[in-house]
Amino acid sequence: MDRPIRVLVAKPGLDGHDRGAKVIARALRDAGMEVIYTGLRQTPEQIVNAAIQEDVDCISMSILSGAHNTLLPKVAELLKAEKVEDILVIGGGVIPDEDIPFLKEKGIAEIFTPGTPTTVTIDYIKENLKRDK
Amino acid sequence: MVLEERLLQGEKRAAARLISMAENHDTEAIDILKRLYKKTGNAHVVGITGPPGAGKSTLTDKLVKALRREGKTVGVIAVDPTSPFTGGSILGDRVRMNELSTDPGVFIRSMGTRGHLGGLSKATAAAVKILDIYGVDYIFIETVGVGQSEVDIARNADTTLMVMVPGLGDDIQAIKAGIMEIGDVFAVNKADRDGAKRTATEIEMMLDFNKTDWRPPVQKVIAVDNKGIDELLDHIRTHMNHLKDTGKLQKRRTENSKIEIIDLIQQNLMEMILDKSSKEEKVNQLAEEVALRNCDPYSAAESILDRIK
Numbered sequence: 001m002d003r004p005i006r007v008l009v010a011k012p013g014l015d016g017h018d019r020g021a022k023v024i025a026r027a028l029r030d031a032g033m034e035v036i037y038t039g040l041r042q043t044p045e046q047i048v049n050a051a052i053q054e055d056v057d058c059i060s061m062s063i064l065s066g067a068h069n070t071l072l073p074k075v076a077e078l079l080k081a082e083k084v085e086d087i088l089v090i091g092g093g094v095i096p097d098e099d100i101p102f103l104k105e106k107g108i109a110e111i112f113t114p115g116t117p118t119t120v121t122i123d124y125i126k127e128n129l130k131r132d133k
Numbered sequence: 134m135v136l137e138e139r140l141l142q143g144e145k146r147a148a149a150r151l152i153s154m155a156e157n158h159d160t161e162a163i164d165i166l167k168r169l170y171k172k173t174g175n176a177h178v179v180g181i182t183g184p185p186g187a188g189k190s191t192l193t194d195k196l197v198k199a200l201r202r203e204g205k206t207v208g209v210i211a212v213d214p215t216s217p218f219t220g221g222s223i224l225g226d227r228v229r230m231n232e233l234s235t236d237p238g239v240f241i242r243s244m245g246t247r248g249h250l251g252g253l254s255k256a257t258a259a260a261v262k263i264l265d266i267y268g269v270d271y272i273f274i275e276t277v278g279v280g281q282s283e284v285d286i287a288r289n290a291d292t293t294l295m296v297m298v299p300g301l302g303d304d305i306q307a308i309k310a311g312i313m314e315i316g317d318v319f320a321v322n323k324a325d326r327d328g329a330k331r332t333a334t335e336i337e338m339m340l341d342f343n344k345t346d347w348r349p350p351v352q353k354v355i356a357v358d359n360k361g362i363d364e365l366l367d368h369i370r371t372h373m374n375h376l377k378d379t380g381k382l383q384k385r386r387t388e389n390s391k392i393e394i395i396d397l398i399q400q401n402l403m404e405m406i407l408d409k410s411s412k413e414e415k416v417n418q419l420a421e422e423v424a425l426r427n428c429d430p431y432s433a434a435e436s437i438l439d440r441i442k
Binding site: 003004006025026028029030031032033034035036037038039042043045046049050052053054055082084 | 145146149150152153156157215216219220221222223224225227228231234235240241242243245247
């Protein structure tokens with residue numbers, strides 16, 4: 001069945017830099033996806049609850065505060081606690097290379113660092129959905 | 134079957150999945166709605182409409198919070214436009230309602246219009262039914278930002294709340310036909326701005342000409358400061374009581390059901406016709422001929438229809 005991919009774009013944590021999230025939201029929109037944009041300063045609980053109500057295929061989080069090692073795994077944990085296994089979780093932002101293996105181990109499927117062309121993220125989402133399209 | 138039971142038990146994920154299925158024309162969702170239709174009709178459905186940037190989402194957020202303080206449960210369906218070119222969309226109404234995300238008594242769903250005009254999406258009516266079965270006391274439907282003629286909301290709601298703001302035009306705008314006619318309750322938001330009083334007066338003057346027995350109240354509010362919200366909520370409830378007391382609720386729902394049936398017939402017919410005539414290909418071919426003036430659009434349409442006769 002042909003349907004648009006639904007993606008929740010969220011900014012967990014306390015930094016107020018949402019330009020990156022907006023660029024990603026716009027790029028995903030132009031790729032034909034339905035983007036649920038939730039904006040700044042989201043708690044992991046808010047993100048997971050919104051993702052469930054919106055029945056999204058993917059959660060895409062942008063974080064520039066340095067708190068990624070705490071907040072991103074927390075989202076994956078809450079999803080697991082809710083027994084949600086079919087949502088792809090990805091992250092982006094200023095995240096040092098040495099932190100990436102840890103985040104992947106915690107259930108974040110992929111991390112996109114500054115300079116990544118938006119097409120790379122779009123293709124990644126399309127190819128790694130956990131649900132039938 | 135499992136999904137159906139989970140919905141009846143009030144499970145959020147089941148409601149969410151069913152709405153997606155309805156949006157994607159999954160026949161299983163329709164089958165479930167056929168079986169459970171009798172369980173709908175309990176929620177007070179409130180439509181919230183108005184021009185882009187009028188403050189519909191912020192106002193919805195505040196109204197929901199006021200209802201939550203009374204222990205009522207609420208569903209929100211927020212519609213935003215889909216791109217006519219890519220089919221993509223940015224659904225941004227949740228930005229104003231973030232605090233409600235973790236409230237177990239609130240369910241918020243964003244929907245793209247997916248090519249449907251009129252201010253709602255094709256699946257909005259199904260989503261309302263699903264939330265009704267899921268079991269909420271109130272359902273708010275927030276339309277896309279509207280212009281002058283998107284009146285679908287009135288056909289899907291018991292009460293239509295029209296959100297206006299100062300500074301959008303003179304009193305001629307207020308007496309034009311279209312959306313200004315469908316408001317059961319009016320809110321003038323951003324009432325701390327210049328011209329709010331004038332906007333409210335112009336709406337009142339327009340309403341003076343109405344000959345119905347319900348006089349829509351006009352309430353000034355400042356949504357961001359939570360001012361005028363309780364009064365507005367009272368108006369919304371008074372309208373529902375009026376509908377019930379006068380027997381108009383049944384009448385309104387009958388009219389709305391009639392429009393829904395006709396809409397569904399149209400949708401199904403369109404699918405039937407376009408499926409049988411190898412769909413877009415033929416239409417595209419004809420469109421080219423029409424644009425080149427080799428064929429007129431009337432004959433083109435007839436030639437498609439002839440194929441199913």
